[in-house]
Amino acid sequence: MQTVKFHINGKDMEVSRELAEKRLVEFLREDLGLTGAKNACDIGACGACTILIDNEPLKICIKRVKDVEGRRVLTIEGLAAPDGRLHPLQQAFVDAGAIQCGFCTPGMVLTAHAFLLRNPWATRGEIRKAINGNLCRCTGYQQIIDAIEKAAIYYRGNRQEGEPSKMDVGAAR
């Protein structure tokens, strides 16, 4: 029987074809127990279900399992180090007081992570634009933007143009 193969949080995964048509957000939450991605609108309007596919943010309440075939998937559960140490971006969210109810947080962190991988020298205005698709009702985004701005320094590192960022945790460890 054919399978759907993809790479998720540093591991290869193979699932049966029957699951190919399942909604991705439900597959992650129900079949894999990865409940960090939240389901809050079902129509791709709020961003609470955002995960990264090949380091691009994707709202997965409107995607199916087959849509990630052969791709590299990163969910919020894969961002911290395996020993539980927070990724510098996550630590920045904690330190900046960017977390209230936390329902938007996983999607927000992943969207910011994808953005900083590409734009570690971003301005506050560019950060604002980058997270415009992720709704938050608690924070007014101010401390979220503070956190992303502060974390950007880790993405700059000693990186040369074109070189992959050391912050790219989605790659196989």
Add this chain to the structure above:
Amino acid sequence: MTELETKSWRNDAHAKVTGKAKYTDDLKFPNLLHAAPVYSDYVHAKIDSIITEDAENYPGVVRVLTARDVAGANHCGQIVQDFPIFADGKILHHGDVVAMIVAESRDIAIRASRLVRVEATPLPAVLDPEEAMGPDSVLVHANHGGNIVNTHQIRRGNVEQGFREAAFVIEERFQTQFVEHAYMEPEVAVCVPRADGVIEVYGSMQHPFSTRRFTSACLGVPFSEIEVVGVPMGGGFGGKDDTAAIVCARTALAAKLLNRPVKMMYRRDWSIRESYKRHPYRVYYKMGVTKDGVISAVQCQIIADAGAYCSVTPWVTWRSTVQCCGPYQVENVHCDTYGVYTNNIVTGAMRGFGSPQMNFVIEQMVEIAAMKAGLSGIEFRRRNMVRQGSVTITGQRLDGHKVAMEQVFDAVLGEIDYAKKLARCSFGKSNSDEFYGIGLAMSYRGVSLGAEGVDFCAAIINAQVDGSILLETGIHENGQGSESALMLVCARELGVDIGRIRYRRASTSNIPDSGTTVASRGTIMGGGAVTQAARELKKKIAEALCEKLRCRSEEVRFKDNCILGRTDNERMPFGDAMKAMFQSQCFPYALGVFKAPRVSWDEHTGQGDAYFTWVYGCQAVELTVNKNTGEVTLLNAVAAHDIGKAINPEMVKGQFFGGMAMGTGYGLHEEIKLKDGKIVNLNLNSYRIPRAMDLPEMKAILIENPDPISPTGAKSIGEPANEIMAPAIANAIYHATGQRHFSLPIRVAGAVEKTPEKECKP
């Protein structure tokens, strides 16, 4: 603990930022059933029959529940029990639930929900609150005898006299809209029957005790057979009281009847369709002003659309009444307030609770009056604002706390350089495409429930023999960080590291009923209770161990994780002290209670000491308005609030920013639209809450005048931060365009509403 950690400390930050925090829908139980609500398409109708056979026969459906399955009371409510668990006899609004499908999967429940048929005779609906007040109106609740839910009034001084003394009188009419809370997590409940017959309720709700009350009434079982358990919650903003409690009650009913765990996770469109909204207000406001620029009289009529059920309309409109003149001293006031039933979506509690509507009115009225009096808005406010020892419009003398109105006002004026920028405003004249404006608004706000209801709160500190500490309070964690703030209070009061403390998973079967976590009362009431519990515990420890420390019990001190005698040499590490407590047969356990000081109210005159303390706030905003499109762009916003004492400063700022953002949505973007009583915008693509690019950079100024009545010194911030942004924006738009806007959300002429984003289907 480092300074950074205390500045923005949260016990749940790590779990939330890693995605490990388990919200209600993340919980799994073996043998779990799923439920879905069934609505009809009627707005007002007499139900002839509800035909459930097809749904019952659908493969995977376990049971279809309707009103006839409710063992206990089918109606609930915090004030009037008119809110149906399931529509019974009549449908009173489009959000009424007629049945509930319980099935082996959520998909099956949703599919089967379409197979329920409702046969009903449509009745004429009343959708306009003023029409509903008329003698010939359709009655929403026939046995209520009219559509007036409640009235409040203020009779102070003599308004005729006041208007005679006025140099001029201004009169305006204002209107506000239905607003959705739009918490990111929709309503959800999981109910699990235990072997001993108790039903455990896990749910996204902000009033566990009301949830227990509703559930127990619906099931016809005593409180002891329902245990409501606290789980992380994705936002509430006042919106997860009645409806969320009913979602829990319905789910619990299914769990009880079927003796299996049942989950009901709401879709966003169900949530918007059924959950109560912020009240739309119509306000007629008349203000007299003397030649010296002093407000001599105010007469106002306030009409609030309650929708189909009472909910907390009497309490919401009471706050509007008490605060109907804003933070200004007015000798002569005549106010009539009405809550009115209609067949619209029910309205209830939302962050601000009757104040955002009134502040939108008042803070524009004072600027209109100032201009007419030939004064700046700054000077006019200074002449009329409440000060130390002022008497409010309800006859309450403001003392016993620092009246910081002018202090917060000056803080904002200074920070944003208001006077200078006001002179640069366009007033409808500009050489570029943009008009520029700056505006501000200010308020005072009675803290906690006031004379609305019984107000007290409990906390339990249970120190363990190994020196670790369990804390539980009657305040619910809605996402605001109440657990963290209360843990900080506990640690500081006991002189121990916060790492020693764990917040116990809150349960209605353990902590006494402390009311609802609304009214910005979490920190002041919960903090008060924790402080009392800590003091009680310290007293017990001191009495038990003072002999060992060779001092009198009142000389015992608590600091640096130690219990100390007269000098720092007589010391016991906290862990050793707890062991010694147990050895002397004394439990280091304390229940602390904080009772709100006495308040008073006379319904006939509208006079009394309405609230035991008050908070003061001011916000200003700069913006541009595009001449051609009418589009408003916010440039900058500043807020100053006297919060008494900041327990957890970064979290306090988070309340500032979140409140300002929600206030921006109220002013410019948000409106639940009804067509013939049916909500049109049922998801977050068409109901537009502020996005990051809709908001400016914001600055928070924390003013701290510790309140003597509050054991921690802290007061409130959640709602104050939310209640004055819309009028600040309205005033700024006036200064930009020269045009006043009397209804919300503000649409500047030429502005086209943004079309909803495309709805994506998987």
